[in-house]
Amino acid sequence: QSVLTQPPSVSGAPGQRVTISCTGSSSNIGAGYHVHWYQQLPGTAPKLLIYGNNNRPSGVPDRFSGSKSGTSASLAITGLQAEDEADYYCQSYDSSLSGRVFGTGTKVTVL
Amino acid sequence: QVQLVQSGAEVKKPGASVKVSCKAPGYTFTDYYMHWVRQAPGQGLEWMGWINPNSGDTKYAQKFQGRVTMTRDTSINTSYMDLSSLRSDDTAVYYCAREMGIIEVAAYDAFDIWGQGTMVTVSS
Numbered sequence: 001q002s003v004l005t006q007p008p009s010v011s012g013a014p015g016q017r018v019t020i021s022c023t024g025s026s027s028n029i030g031a032g033y034h035v036h037w038y039q040q041l042p043g044t045a046p047k048l049l050i051y052g053n054n055n056r057p058s059g060v061p062d063r064f065s066g067s068k069s070g071t072s073a074s075l076a077i078t079g080l081q082a083e084d085e086a087d088y089y090c091q092s093y094d095s096s097l098s099g100r101v102f103g104t105g106t107k108v109t110v111l
Numbered sequence: 112q113v114q115l116v117q118s119g120a121e122v123k124k125p126g127a128s129v130k131v132s133c134k135a136p137g138y139t140f141t142d143y144y145m146h147w148v149r150q151a152p153g154q155g156l157e158w159m160g161w162i163n164p165n166s167g168d169t170k171y172a173q174k175f176q177g178r179v180t181m182t183r184d185t186s187i188n189t190s191y192m193d194l195s196s197l198r199s200d201d202t203a204v205y206y207c208a209r210e211m212g213i214i215e216v217a218a219y220d221a222f223d224i225w226g227q228g229t230m231v232t233v234s235s
Contacts, residue, residue, distance in 0.1 A: 002155065036221035038156075045206055045228050046148075046156065051221035089156050093219040099172050100146070100158040100219070 003028060004090055004103035011109040012080045020106045022073040022090035028101060030071035033093040037066055037075045040087045049088070050075060077108070085110045113137040115207050115226035122232045128195040131229045133207030140188040141165040144210040146222060147181065147192045149203040157203075162190060163214060197233045204228040 005023045012018040022035060029035055037050035048057050050066035053073065063084075065076045073092075077084055090103035118132040133145065147159040160171035162181040169181045180193040190207055206229075208222035 033219055034221075038222075040156075045225040046208075046222075047225070048211075048221050048223050051211065051223070057223065091156075091221070097173065099160070099170070102148075102156040102158060105155040 002104045003094055003097070003101050004092060006088075006090060006103040006106045008104070009107045009109065011111055013111045014080055014082065016080050017076060017078045018080060018108060019077075020075045020088055020090075020108070022075070022103045024071050024073075024092060024094075026071060027096040028071075028092045028094040029068065029073055031095055033095075035066065035068050035073040036091045037064075038089045038091065039084075040089065042086070046089065080108075080110055082110050084108055113209075113224055115209065115224055117205075117207060117226040117229045120230040120232070122234065123197050125198055125233055125235055127197050127233075128193060129197060129231050130191055130193045131205050131207075131231070133190045133192070133226050135188045135190070135209070138209075140183075141185055142213045144214060144217060145181075145183070145190045146208045146210060147179075148206045148208055148222075150206070150228075151200070151203040154203075159192070159205075161210070164190060165214060194231075197231075199233050202231065202233045204230050 034052045038046040039049045040046045053068040054066040063079045088106045094101045116134045141164045144161045146161045162169045164183045183190045207226040209224040211223035212220035
């Protein structure tokens with residue numbers, strides 16, 4: 001059972017903006033540990049999308065952005081495109097578990 | 112090119128062990144932590160632990176302690192994940208993933224490079 005909670009699914013029409021929440025607690029996100037986001041296309045390995053709360057690796061479009069506040073973080077996708085249809089996971093460190101933790105995952109559907 | 116190349120799919124019987132390898136060409140192997148993550152069919156990502164390829168130090172998730180062993184061979188830039196006493200619910204894709212910050216300054220950094228995954232099926 002994951003300690004980071006995400007909505008199971010979000011959807012939007014092409015061009016719209018969608019957000020994915022990642023809710024943690026005082027032992028992970030609320031303790032100040034960084035949040036990272038990954039995109040997983042069907043049948044492929046996860047790909048780093050956002051690191052250190054709000055930084056994009058080279059090659060990731062600026063349509064993707066991350067933010068963090070309190071015990072939660074969010075991933076926003078603006079100008080939604082068909083190719084964004086994938087599963088998205090947040091990840092952080094949890095001091096109570098002394099280990100890395102992933103979110104429950106969110107499936108993004110482009111209508 | 113920085114990449115991680117994993118060994119091929121495995122089919123094991125309950126109670127057996129499996130050893131998955133992860134070769135790391137293209138960068139200084141001993142400079143970065145290597146993590147292992149698994150994903151059961153239709154499920155989310157689950158962190159298993161890490162190894163410091165330089166020192167050999169390891170840290171395992173509580174769930175896997177006593178059953179998992181992570182090792183490395185610096186002469187061939189390869190990490191290994193050995194899981195014993197396999198059960199049907201260990202059926203999953205197992206990934207190795209590099210932590211992006213170099214060991215000396217790493218601070219719970221993201222996983223920037225992932226292997227292609229190794230499917231492990233546990234079935235009688």
